[in-house]
Amino acid sequence: MRLPLLSNWIGVLGPMAVDGLGRNIDYLRISVTDKCNFRCLYCMPDEGVPLLQHCDILTIEEIARFVRIGAEGGIKHIRITGGEPLVRKGIIDLIREIKQIPGIESIAMTTNAFGLAPVAQDFKDAGLDRINISLDTLDPEQFKYLTRRGTIDQVIEGIEASLAVGFDPVKINSVVIRALNQDFLGFAKLTMDKPLHVRFIEFMPVGHQSGINDTGWNETDVIPSDELRNIISDRAEAAGLGRLEAVDKDGKPAGNGPASYYKLPGAQGTIGFISSLSNHFCSTCNRLRLTADGYLRPCLFSDDEYCVREALRYGSDDDVKGVLANALEHKPDSHHYRVGTDRNMSKIGG
Numbered sequence: 395m396r397l398p399l400l401s402n403w404i405g406v407l408g409p410m411a412v413d414g415l416g417r418n419i420d421y422l423r424i425s426v427t428d429k430c431n432f433r434c435l436y437c438m439p440d441e442g443v444p445l446l447q448h449c450d451i452l453t454i455e456e457i458a459r460f461v462r463i464g465a466e467g468g469i470k471h472i473r474i475t476g477g478e479p480l481v482r483k484g485i486i487d488l489i490r491e492i493k494q495i496p497g498i499e500s501i502a503m504t505t506n507a508f509g510l511a512p513v514a515q516d517f518k519d520a521g522l523d524r525i526n527i528s529l530d531t532l533d534p535e536q537f538k539y540l541t542r543r544g545t546i547d548q549v550i551e552g553i554e555a556s557l558a559v560g561f562d563p564v565k566i567n568s569v570v571i572r573a574l575n576q577d578f579l580g581f582a583k584l585t586m587d588k589p590l591h592v593r594f595i596e597f598m599p600v601g602h603q604s605g606i607n608d609t610g611w612n613e614t615d616v617i618p619s620d621e622l623r624n625i626i627s628d629r630a631e632a633a634g635l636g637r638l639e640a641v642d643k644d645g646k647p648a649g650n651g652p653a654s655y656y657k658l659p660g661a662q663g664t665i666g667f668i669s670s671l672s673n674h675f676c677s678t679c680n681r682l683r684l685t686a687d688g689y690l691r692p693c694l695f696s697d698d699e700y701c702v703r704e705a706l707r708y709g710s711d712d713d714v715k716g717v718l719a720n721a722l723e724h725k726p727d728s729h730h731y732r733v734g735t736d737r738n739m740s741k742i743g744g
């Protein structure tokens with residue numbers, strides 16, 4: 395049952411953003427650009443996607459203003475994503491600015507890490523708390539095939555630099571696609587010697603069926619997390635590393651995501667599973683997305699969006715709060731296993 399709007403912005407509750415179903419929304423994911431230097435097979439077509447007009451993209455100041463207003467209403471955790479955040483001019487300034495906003499407790503970034511190594515310290519100094527690096531394969535040739543642009547060496551350097559400058563935790567995001575037959579044991583081994591947290595993400599049907607952004611999603615390519623956990627345990631055991639063991643609350647790496655965590659005996663890092671499809675977490679979803687062109691997207695899988703750009707550009711704080719409250723009120727109860735969205739992941743901010 396949908397509740398009457400209980401958000402702080404109409405003064406009914408304390409400093410807490412609550413959606414129309416009573417879920418506490420304190421996590422904002424911001425796509426800072428739709429551009430990317432990679433063309434991952436599952437995310438973007440080789441030729442790229444039609445880019446947004448420069449004038450439609452939120453400025454650094456507009457994004458920071460939105461975060462300030464959101465923080466007044468209960469947003470506490472920020473993730474910077476894209477497209478590729480490292481290609482956005484002014485990204486380090488944005489992080490520095492967001493870090494100083496009262497009420498913001500953490501700021502994290504998801505990146506492909508290409509070109510990260512030389513600037514990792516700058517991100518740390520600006521106040522970035524945590525970093526997630528996307529890496530779907532450890533095989534250089536498969537990496538080239540998958541990203542269509544990148545070289546794995548630079549990504550590995552980015553991971554090493556992130557650890558060296560003291561990011562903690564450093565998480566590796568790995569989208570699992572059956573047809574790719576990735577080296578899951580290789581990823582698991584990474585967690586033995588280094589404090590890395592590898593999270594396997596179920597391949598999601600975002601962008602498919604749009605007619606323009608076909609990412610080629612196919613249900614047979616999804617490996618459900620339970621199946622993958624058994625595959626990794628079996629392979630690790632055969633390699634003499636033991637089986638995965640569940641990690642309790644204290645052993646989990648810090649973060650705001652829905653992953654369930656395990657580890658191999660004696661490992662420094664953990665292995666997480668994000669079951670967006672096989673065991674979805676919609677009932678406890680705490681997130682809201684802001685697209686690079688200034689739309690609030692309450693659900694990754696739904697194309698219902700609420701334009702906040704005009705309010706940010708020409709309106710008062712109350713105008714912005716009004717759009718925010720409306721978006722929260724209409725956050726869907728579940729993704730209902732929807733296949734396909736108009737925007738692909740690079741335009742939503744995965």
Ligand code: SAM
Pocket residue numbers: 430436437475476477478479504505506526527528567568569595596597598599600609739740743744
């Ligand atoms: N460019 C950055 C990166 O790759 O980390 C940030 C943006 S990317 C869209 C954010 C995350 O979404 C990446 O970890 C990527 O692997 C993931 N992603 C993209 N398309 C996906 C899909 N169809 N299913 C699951 N994850 C996906």
Ligand code: SF4
Pocket residue numbers: 430431432433434437438476477478506528739740
């Ligand atoms: Fe770029 Fe990230 Fe999409 Fe790959 S997943 S194409 S790196 S936005």
